[in-house]
Amino acid sequence: MDLVSFAVQLLNGVQYGLVLFLVASGLTLVFGILGVINLAHGAFYMLGAYLAYWITARTGSFWAALVGGVAIAFVVGLLLEEIFVKRLYGRDHLAQVLLSFGLILVLDEIRHILFGKDVHSVPAPEFLRGSIQLTEVLSYPVYRLAICVFCLAVAAAIFLVIQKTRIGMIVRAGAENRDMTRALGIRFDVVNRYVFAVGIVLAALGGIVVAPISTVFPGMDNQMLILSFVVVVLGGIGSVAGAAIGALLIGVADSFGKVFMPNFSSFTIYVLMAAVLLWRPNGILGRREI
Amino acid sequence: MARGALTSRLVAVALVAVAVALPFFAATYYLQLASKVLLMGLLAMALNLVVGFGGLVSLCHAAFFGLAGYVLALTSPPYEAASIWITLPAAVGAAALAALVIGALSLRTRGIYFIMVTLAFGEMLFFFFHDTRVAGGSDGTFIYFKPLVAIGSLPLLDLEKARTFYWVVLGLTLAGIALLVVIVRSPFGHALAASRVNERRARSLGFPIYRIRLAAFVISGALAGLSGYFAAAQFGYVAPQMLGWHVSATALVMVVLGGMRTVTGPLLGAAILMGLEEFLRASTEHWKLLEGLIIIGLVLAFPDGVRQLFDMALKPHAFPALRRMRRPAVPREAGNA
Structure with a gap:
């Protein structure tokens, strides 16, 4: 493998990892703050991709899809928290697993009713459609680079909000010691609602940005759900920095696994997970006890 | 209390008698459905050993x-x-081995x-069978004949007959x-x-928690494998979806539906859920929407399953809120705290 194709694979891996980070950071935030395991997280990734397809087909503008998709996901997140999720706080994990499983069945069937079972593709925005010629035979699509830049910007925004703002302080304090934070007068019913909605938005955002480079199809939620779970297990629950490390590891491992072991590429990430479990059962940046 | 135990024992005997006699009055379609319910019930009961009794929520039993x-x-x-x-030993052994490896790693976590x-x-495991061409990849593969039960060349049972198959499955479920x-x-x-x-x-009393949990996990995985072996034989077909986590989650729903604190509860849960599915599927195309809701x-x-409903009907005194509704303002006798 020469240097250029190595670099291309690395770039692919990083790009994949960055999208994974978007989705998984939403998952890990919801775990960390709400203490709720949300198996329906992948369904919101699929929702984002389908919204991207639907709005782009209606308006012809990918940007409208980006803005509209985020807005719809945010409202859906607020509604779901209000109707279902808030009844799960403090319930055992089993109830959370079952409720989110029921939610998956409902969301998937709604997807079926609204958008059908067909496979769709989404055009990338006009000025991002070209590709950069690297050598005679190799080129790299501009849109993939744009995904990297966009995801890095979102990641930077997440870190800034969590580390530098008052809201971020509440979120960090809530993840650290919920009861003490509540005793200090923080209203968790409000915090929970917005954290859940932001988590949903992050999953949907992942779906929207990958829609132009991958197809939009029923069942796309499942693989993303498993991968973002593996990312959270690798990084440690509730740790956004851990999710970033885990996502990049998985992205790069998957990308190179596909090159070196095409038949067993899906195995590389599980071997990685098994290794981390043997080494640090609570994740790379996880605290000792949950 | 003794009368309650006697009643439930009589009910159990009556249920088993009806189950054994089912092939004499039920059509083949319902017999096959009953076999399916028993097999899913066996899976759910196996799962309940770790979920209900061990307190470990596993989402990988469909894989076994x-x-x-x-x-x-x-x-x-x-x-x-x-x-x-x-x-059969190969299949159950493989399931137990997979449970041993996955359990040994997973039980390090909480x-x-x-x-x-x-x-x-x-x-x-799902992606292993989905992505590689081991057995038809994502299309799955057919099993054209049901397994042969014979000693030498002397056939003992003919599993191709729906009736015999049902009895064998019923026997296995009871043994389970x-x-x-x-x-x-x-x-x-x-x-x-x-x-x-x-x-x-x-742990402080000296119980080897990790080994106890691992043993339960392996037993449960092996029983799930037993159920899967006969399920595959019944459908005559295996596909990766059989290992997908939606099957595990469905089994968990059965466990919770039937109640986690009893051995046979999940079997009841399986019967209720599959009966419900059968009904919904016949009434609407979008039955999954209703099932999810x-x-x-x-x-x-x-939260404690449908058993809670029965309990409310049978033992209202155990539910203070109900008691207040039924018998308002009865003064408590002294010493009857």
């Missing part, structure tokens, strides 16, 4: 279930029936982590129930329950 089915498909010769004496790790490892009851009542079962109720205390409603309304 499906793996056993795949072992049957892969060890069957192409144009003749496979011998049950070879394929709570949410355990759920996620079992989910991920279960999906690893007996095994689980023995396990739950044994010192091992008590230690497992202790690890659920208070892990630290059980019903699951959500049940979780929110009855």
Whole structure:
């Protein structure tokens, strides 16, 4: 493998990892703050991709899809928290697993009713459609680079909000010691609602940005759900920095696994997970006890 | 209390008698449905050993279930029936081995982590059969003949007959129930329950928690494999979806529906859920929407399963809110706290 194709694979891996980070950071935030395991997280990734397809087909503008998709996901997140999720706080994990499983069945069937079972593709925005010629035979699509830049910007925004703002302080304090934070007068019913909605938005955002480079199809939620779970297990629950490390590891491992072991590429990430479990059962940046 | 125990024993005997006699009055379609219910019930009861009694929410039991089915498909010769004496131990053994490896890794974690790790490892097996061409890839593969039950060249049972197949499955389910009851009542079962109720205390009393949980996980995985072997034989077909986590989650719904604190509860849950599915499927194309809503409603309304409904009807005195509704303002007798 020469240097250029190595670099291309690395770039692919990083790009994949960055999208994974978007989705998984939403998952890990919801775990960390709400203490709720949300198996329906992948369904919101699929929702984002389908919204991207639907709005782009209606308006012809990918940007409208980006803005509209985020807005719809945010409202859906607020509604779901209000109707279902808030009844799960403090319930055992089993109830959370079952409720989110029921939610998956409902969301998937709604997807079926609204958008059908067909496979769709989404055009990338006009000025991002070209590709950069690297050598005679190799080129790299501009849109993939744009995904990297966009995801890095979102990641930077997440870190800034969590580390530098008052809201971020509440979120960090809530993840650290919920009861003490509540005793200090923080209203968790409000915090929970917005954290859940932001988590949903992050999953949907992942779906929207990958829609132009991958197809939009029923069942796309499942693989993303498993991968973002593996990312959270690798990084440690509730740790956004851990999710970033885990996502990049998985992205790069998957990308190179596909090159070196095409038949067993899906195995590389599980071997990685098994290794981390043997080494640090609570994740790379996880605290000792949950 | 004694009268209650006698009643429930009589009900159990009556139920078994009806189950045994079912082939004499039910049509083949319902017989096959009953076999399916028993097999899913066996899977759910196996799962409940770790979920209900061990307190470990596993999302990878479909992987053991499906793996056993795949072992049957892969060890069957192409144009003749496979011998049950070879394929059944191989299938159950493979499921137990997978449970040993996955359990050994997953049981290093707790709570949410355990759920996620079992989910991920279960999906690893799903993607193994989905992505490689081992047995038809994502299309799955057919099993043309049901396994052969014979000694030498003397056939003992003909599993191709729906009636015989049903009786065999019924026998296995009853044997599974007996095994689980023995396990739950044994010192091992008590230690497992202790690890659920208070892990630290059980540990400080000297119980080897990790090994107890691993043993329960392996037994449960092997039973799930037993169920999967016969499920694959019944459908005559295996596909990766059989290992997918949606099957695990469905089994969990059965467990919760039927009640987690009894051995046979999940079987009841399987009967209710599959009956419901059958009904919904016949009435609407979008039955999954309704099923999802019903699951959500049940979780929110009855945290302890539908048994709670029966309990409310049979033992109203155990539910203070109901008692207040039924007998308002009865003064408590002294000493009857």
